[in-house]
Amino acid sequence: MHHLTTKQILIHKYKGLSHWEETDLLAVEEPLEIRLEFGPIAKRKSQNISITMRTPGADEDLATGFLFTEGIVRQASDIYSVKVWGENMVMVSLQPDFDFDIKKLERHFYTSSSCGVCGKASMDAVKVAVTDSFSNNKSDWEINPEIIYALPDTLRQAQSTFDATGGLHACAIFDLQGNLLALREDVGRHNALDKLIGHYLQQGMIPLDQHILLLSGRASFELLQKAAMAGIRFVCAVGAPSSLAVETAETFGITLIGFLREGRFNVYSGLRVLRGLRNVERVEG
Numbered sequence: 001m002h003h004l005t006t007k008q009i010l011i012h013k014y015k016g017l018s019h020w021e022e023t024d025l026l027a028v029e030e031p032l033e034i035r036l037e038f039g040p041i042a043k044r045k046s047q048n049i050s051i052t053m054r055t056p057g058a059d060e061d062l063a064t065g066f067l068f069t070e071g072i073v074r075q076a077s078d079i080y081s082v083k084v085w086g087e088n089m090v091m092v093s094l095q096p097d098f099d100f101d102i103k104k105l106e107r108h109f110y111t112s113s114s115c116g117v118c119g120k121a122s123m124d125a126v127k128v129a130v131t132d133s134f135s136n137n138k139s140d141w142e143i144n145p146e147i148i149y150a151l152p153d154t155l156r157q158a159q160s161t162f163d164a165t166g167g168l169h170a171c172a173i174f175d176l177q178g179n180l181l182a183l184r185e186d187v188g189r190h191n192a193l194d195k196l197i198g199h200y201l202q203q204g205m206i207p208l209d210q211h212i213l214l215l216s217g218r219a220s221f222e223l224l225q226k227a228a229m230a231g232i233r234f235v236c237a238v239g240a241p242s243s244l245a246v247e248t249a250e251t252f253g254i255t256l257i258g259f260l261r262e263g264r265f266n267v268y269s270g271l272r273v274l275r276g277l278r279n280v281e282r283v284e285g
Contacts, residue, residue: 004028005055005168005185027168029053029187030088034063036072037093038100046091055168055186056087058195062186063090065198068206069226072100076201141234141255141271147178149263151214152238154180159216170216171196173208176234181211189215190222197230207231215239219258224248233270236260241268 011024034050050066060082067073073094080093094100155172158180169189173182173196184195193215200206212234213227219237221244227235228248235249236257246268249256255270 005057027187028055030056032056032059032062033089034066035089035091036067037091038098039096041096044096052188052191054188054191058184058199059084059090061184061195061198061202062191063092063198064201065194065196065226067092068201069194069197069229071229073098075206076204143176143271145265147176148212148236148257148260148265150178151212151236152260154178155183155214155216158183159185168192170214172214172216173200174212174214176210176212178212189217189220190226193223193226197226200230209233212236214260218242219245219256221245221248224252224254224256228252228254236265 005028006025007028008023008025010021013020013022030053031051032054033048034052035046036049037044037046039045049072052062052066054062064073064076064079064082067079073079078095078098080095081091083091083093085091151172151174154174155170158172159168159170168185168187169192170183170185171189171192172180172184174180182196182199184192184199186192186195193213196213197206200208207230209231211232213232213236215223215235215237217237218239219235219241221242224235224245225248233253234255238260239258241249241256241258246256248254249269253270256268257265257271258268259266
């Protein structure tokens with residue numbers, strides 16, 4: 001099914017004492033209902049677990065990534081099928097023999113493009129889920145900074161919808177040589193990352209512990225939590241990290257880089273070794 005990610009409208013523009021009409025492109029935002037089917041063959045149950053405001057497209061990835069980063073499924077084989085119903089609903093069917101705890105659905109999720117943390121589990125619950133999923137490897141990275149500097153430009157060249165509207169967040173996965181492997185865009189930064197993780201989950205490529213995740217905006221707690229769930233150990237953000245994002249990165253041994261733009265970046269966690277750099281003593285209060 002072809003999804004429209006942009007919509008053209010007529011707007012009035014003002015500059016100084018002049019005004020005129022012209023067309024403008026907007027990023028499309030529509031609700032997606034994620035429903036879950038579970039239980040034995042003879043006693044299947046269906047329940048709505050999320051309504052999220054998203055940019056249409058890659059809805060199967062979004063649904064599976066959401067289930068994974070929420071800790072409902074652990075691997076692609078837990079899922080029997082993923083089906084798109086109409087334009088704004090996805091049904092995810094779990095394997096009949098999957099040991100699913102109905103209590104996980106007692107809290108309904110409502111997620112908007114401006115708030116991706118509503119109703120999420122506590123930090124302690126995240127720690128348990130991540131610890132159960134992957135080993136906590138806090139090894140330092142050794143990488144040429146020129147590779148890191150080049151990531152934002154590579155991402156922008158691949159962001160077609162952002163170029164048209166300026167209204168989408170992007171998440172991208174690179175290999176350690178700086179090659180772009182996958183990219184997802186969405187009006188919600190948390191949705192973009194769920195789409196990306198869902199894609200790799202279905203490919204059986206989780207954990208992504210030998211890859212770089214690039215965020216087009218800020219690095220929030222929720223994005224670091226989702227990265228940790230997917231075993232990602234290297235996160236770069238064009239914008240600023242929050243304090244809890246830094247704490248989360250330190251907790252799970254994630255290298256976290258912020259303000260990656262115009263040939264510079266800040267390291268907030270990890271990454272003690274960079275090849276080919278000279279050290280300049282400059283520590284200011």
